Amino acid sequence: MLGGMRPLVVAHRGASEVLAEHTLGAYVAALDAGADGLECDVRLTADGHLVCVHDRHLRRIAQKRGLISTMELAELHQLDVASWKQPWADLDDEVPDLDEGLRGVLTLRKLMEVAADHDRRIELAIETKHPTRYGGLVEKRLVELLRDFGWDEAGAPVRVMSFSHTALQRVGRLAPQVRVVQLFEHAHYWPALRRMIGDDWVVGPGIGELTDHPGLASRLAESPHEVNVWTVNTQAQLDLCREVGVTAVVTDRPAHLRRLVDAGPAAQV
Numbered sequence: 001m002l003g004g005m006r007p008l009v010v011a012h013r014g015a016s017e018v019l020a021e022h023t024l025g026a027y028v029a030a031l032d033a034g035a036d037g038l039e040c041d042v043r044l045t046a047d048g049h050l051v052c053v054h055d056r057h058l059r060r061i062a063q064k065r066g067l068i069s070t071m072e073l074a075e076l077h078q079l080d081v082a083s084w085k086q087p088w089a090d091l092d093d094e095v096p097d098l099d100e101g102l103r104g105v106l107t108l109r110k111l112m113e114v115a116a117d118h119d120r121r122i123e124l125a126i127e128t129k130h131p132t133r134y135g136g137l138v139e140k141r142l143v144e145l146l147r148d149f150g151w152d153e154a155g156a157p158v159r160v161m162s163f164s165h166t167a168l169q170r171v172g173r174l175a176p177q178v179r180v181v182q183l184f185e186h187a188h189y190w191p192a193l194r195r196m197i198g199d200d201w202v203v204g205p206g207i208g209e210l211t212d213h214p215g216l217a218s219r220l221a222e223s224p225h226e227v228n229v230w231t232v233n234t235q236a237q238l239d240l241c242r243e244v245g246v247t248a249v250v251t252d253r254p255a256h257l258r259r260l261v262d263a264g265p266a267a268q269v
């Protein structure tokens with residue numbers, strides 16, 4: 001869809017280039033940087049809580065064995081999922097000490113509270129991860145949580161994203177007013193997806209596919225669907241998104257993209 005509006009700057013897992021992804025610290029930094037929105041991945045714990053985590057296991061973020069889906073929230077709260085990003089921090093006096101409260105696994109409810117309490121409108125882009133042992137229970141719990149916040153209504157500051165078409169259909173059945181974003185990672189999926197998705201669905205290709213397949217870029221520019229793109233970290237990537245009329249760019253570098261977007265196309269050389 002060709003637009004003319006400035007794209008929203010949505011922080012991918014928070015300010016995740018510099019701070020550990022999905023931590024409260026990374027999200028607060030993104031808000032301080034002027035992000036319009038916050039992206040997060042969500043998974044269900046064994047006791048039914050939605051937590052903000054990308055991987056199904058703890059290896060990368062906590063250097064431990066274990067699956068999010070088999071652990072309870074209290075166990076996850078004991079972990080330090082922030083330190084992996086700066087393993088040398090103990091050796092560097094200039095790295096600020098991390099508040100204990102900012103090290104643990106973040107619940108989606110907490111992130112929603114932070115967004116809702118902020119002094120300007122903050123969009124949440126919530127991605128449900130599949131496959132998972134809990135299947136449709138993830139979207140069921142998510143919609144229940146959205147309802148708690150009154151965010152199942154039209155105009156709510158939230159969009160639900162997934163690579164899983166089935167998951168988004170489920171959201172559509174449970175909460176028809178909630179915006180959904182069909183993510184896809186291969187340009188050649190588009191012709192089939194185009195026929196499957198709802199008229200009002202947003203589409204979410206990766207920037208790599210958009211860059212490598214000019215045909216996809218022009219087809220999306222001509223399509224009636226809004227386009228949100230991930231993960232947009234450079235001027236050239238933003239320029240391409242502008243050509244396509246992208247309405248939201250998901251970025252690891254919210255401060256940098258905030259500056260680029262605010263500078264506007266005319267200021268670019």
Ligand code: G3P
Pocket residue numbers: 012039041054127161183230250
């Ligand atoms: O915003 C969508 C993007 O986050 C999808 O990829 O792997 O970073 O969750 P991933």
Ligand code: CA
Pocket residue numbers: 039040041127
């Ligand atoms: Ca994601």
